[in-house]
Amino acid sequence: NAGVTQTPKFQVLKTGQSMTLQCAQDMNHEYMSWYRQDPGMGLRLIHYSVGAGITDQGEVPNGYNVSRSTTEDFPLRLLSAAPSQTSVYFCATRRLDVYEQYFGPGTRLTVT
């Protein structure tokens, strides 16, 4: 039981490049979400999903896309990276009926 996994652990992009951050879970959790963590700002919700085929925006969705085709996976796409997207990204999951989130180890992204 791996829990919540994220790949890659580290990534450096140039401005304008695109990439996908992967998040996978093996706990059969309906709810999955993406947060970004920046110094002095805590964690801010980017996008979330309450099940396959259902996604919604969080607090800071601009510049990011998501989709949820399976229960297990919830990828986060940056279509045209900007330096303002330099951050640490966390995926979190939980059951819909239990309000307790499990976090992945994070992806540290640098955009130059």
Next chain:
Amino acid sequence: AQSVTQPDIHITVSEGASLELRCNYSYGATPYLFWYVQSPGQGLQLLLKYFSGDTLVQGIKGFEAEFKRSQSSFNLRKPSVHWSDAAEYFCAVGSTFGNEKLTFGTGTRLTIIP
């Protein structure tokens, strides 16, 4: 809108001393409240949570927190800290009305001195 304030950015305590980390929340009804801990380079781990009932909740690693509705607070305490408690601590509030969003405070970094 819900919000969380952690007024202390950085706290330093001596090993063996007691600890209290402050958390104030803003929410229109009884919220769900959480404390998470993040060790350097790691993800977040849930320490404890409050949903309802007894206002003093016990968590892992010897931590406890008390929900005080009159003060809109959910402070985290530990009677005697260990060097391994050095980390960043986040308070979070969640809605009780089906809104799926969890709002985090900006965190308190805890340093332990020998």
